[in-house]
Amino acid sequence: MTTIFLIGYMGCGKTTLGAALAAELGVPFVDLDDYIEERCEAPISLIFKQRGERGFREIERRALVEVAASATGSVVACGGGTPTWPGNMELMNGAGLTIWLTTSPERIAARLALPEQKAKRPLIAAMQDSEILRYVKENQARREPCYSQAQLRFDSTRIETARETVATARELATLLRTVL
Numbered sequence: 465m466t467t468i469f470l471i472g473y474m475g476c477g478k479t480t481l482g483a484a485l486a487a488e489l490g491v492p493f494v495d496l497d498d499y500i501e502e503r504c505e506a507p508i509s510l511i512f513k514q515r516g517e518r519g520f521r522e523i524e525r526r527a528l529v530e531v532a533a534s535a536t537g538s539v540v541a542c543g544g545g546t547p548t549w550p551g552n553m554e555l556m557n558g559a560g561l562t563i564w565l566t567t568s569p570e571r572i573a574a575r576l577a578l579p580e581q582k583a584k585r586p587l588i589a590a591m592q593d594s595e596i597l598r599y600v601k602e603n604q605a606r607r608e609p610c611y612s613q614a615q616l617r618f619d620s621t622r623i624e625t626a627r628e629t630v631a632t633a634r635e636l637a638t639l640l641r642t643v644l
């Protein structure tokens with residue numbers, strides 16, 4: 465099977481749906497953020513703190529090149545900002561199938577405002593909950609030209625429970641089997 469790259473905004477469910485999709489398809493799952501944390505032996509928040517966003521993006525680019533070459537046939541959940549670095553969308557579109565998961569900014573902001581979610585994501589960690597929705601709307605709109613280079617788009621707004629995640633993964637797997 466071709467490699468599937470899930471892209472989309474922070475908190476749209478790439479990691480959650482990606483793991484369920486890989487299980488449904490019976491293929492390995494790679495989470496790019498986890499891959500980076502293992503490689504660097506440091507959490508993403510510390511990498512941002514020590515090297516800034518630019519330094520993180522350079523590490524992320526190298527990780528993506530490695531994963532695209534080594535994890536063929538896997539489902540890969542990217543980081544929310546992976547598509548924004550020059551060449552990353554071209555790399556993924558050339559190496560496999562890219563799917564943009566879309567979710568409403570309101571749903572994303574509600575998920576990201578949970579303390580344990582916020583703490584994991586340095587771009588919003590210091591924000592008041594009331595600032596998150598405005599930031600998500602603006603930042604998502606700025607990133608849209610990158611996300612829209614994906615080959616497929618899948619709306620995951622309506623998924624809310626673990627059971628719905630599994631059902632959606634099944635639906636997506638069926639769709640993919642017909643196109644791959």
Ligand SMILES: Nc1ncnc2c1ncn2[C@@H]1O[C@H](COP(=O)(O)OP(=O)(O)OP(=O)(O)O)[C@@H](O)[C@H]1O
Nearest residue numbers: 473474475476477478479480543544575623624625
């Ligand atoms: N379909 C869903 N229904 C309800 N909650 C969800 C769903 N998908 C994700 N979540 C919740 O939102 C949180 C963030 O989701 P997830 O980590 O999968 O997002 P992500 O797209 O991988 O984000 P990032 O870009 O930061 O890696 C999850 O921990 C989970 O609690």
Ligand SMILES: O=C(O)C1=C[C@@H](O)[C@@H](O)[C@H](O)C1
Nearest residue numbers: 474497508543544545585586
């Ligand atoms: O959207 C983003 O820029 C990010 C999303 C996460 O997956 C992490 O890669 C990191 O927190 C940055």
Ligand SMILES: [Mg+2]
Nearest residue numbers: 478479497541
């Ligand atoms: Mg993730």
